[in-house]
Amino acid sequence: MRNLDITTLRSFVAVADNGGVTRAAGFLHLTQSAVSMQLKRLEELLGLQLLDRSGRTIALTASGEQLLAYARRMVALNDEVIGRLTDQAYEGEIVLGVPHDIVYPAIPQVLQRFNASFPRVKVQLISSFTRSLKEQFSRGECDLILTTETTTSENGETLAERPLCWIGAPNGSAWRQRPLKLAFGRYCTFRPKVVGALDVAGIAWDMVVETDSDRTIEATVSADLAIHTMIEGTEPPHLVQIDHAGNLPELPVQLINLYGAETSGSPMVSELAFLVRKAFQNISAPLAAAQSHWTAA
Secondary structure (H helix, E strand, O other): OOOOOHHHHHHHHHHHHHOOHHHHHHHHOOOHHHHHHHHHHHHHHHOOOOEEOOOOOOEEOHHHHHHHHHHHHHHHHHHHHHHHHHOHHHOEEEEEEEEHHHOOOHHHHHHHHHHHHOOOEEEEEEEEOHHHHHHHHHOOOOOEEEEEEOOOOOOEEEEEEEEEEEEEOOOOOHHHOOOEEEEEEOOOOOHHHHHHHHHHHOOOEEEEEEEOOHHHHHHHHHOOOOEEEEEOOOOOOOOEEOOOOOOOOOOOEEEEEEEOOOOOOOHHHHHHHHHHHHHHHHHHOOHHHHHHHHHHO
């Protein structure tokens, strides 16, 4: 297999751009003989004549014209890779805040993709409640935050609109019990909407778990000792949406909002915001379709 050398391609592009070997050598800070040798080596590798040397000035042959477009792209890509991996401009730390219940499945994939592009940038992930995240963002402690809300505040961007759904254990029966046993976080923004809907529907309820730990909630619900609510499409694989056939009230639509993307001024933050935006815009599709999109992209 023959491999093109970036150094020779760079010399070729310089000759084409500067109209000759002499000017290209000055631009590259090389001797004329060094540039000529690189061009000869490139022609020998390809088995093609790239330069027409018959006139007073050097011109590109048809093959040379065809190679030039590829050479520009390969040199530019090489420089981008080197810049991303070594330039101090692409070092630092970004603080990303995400509510507990929408970390999966999107955020791990976002972090993986961002790290591939900016390996020298650390992303500190803070997982908390929407209210806490907005307070931290207002104090400048987060660069980007996601929230789950029913409205969008100033400078916010809505990425997705999805309904809340009832979540329980696979083949569970806790949702049939009365009073209905619930497990929620103390500061969960869904909680007042859920209990309000139950009150309107005349369904008695009992808050059997009130905690700051999502793991505690998941363990309780997985054991079929209570039920919970989550945004449709974000439930973990060990929990399922409850097919209650209308025996539980319908729940309101929630907005997944992004804050900080328009005010950062940082290309790294903008890139992270782009990946987050792309991930959560896919949340309107079934989870499997969203994962397929990420794999194919």
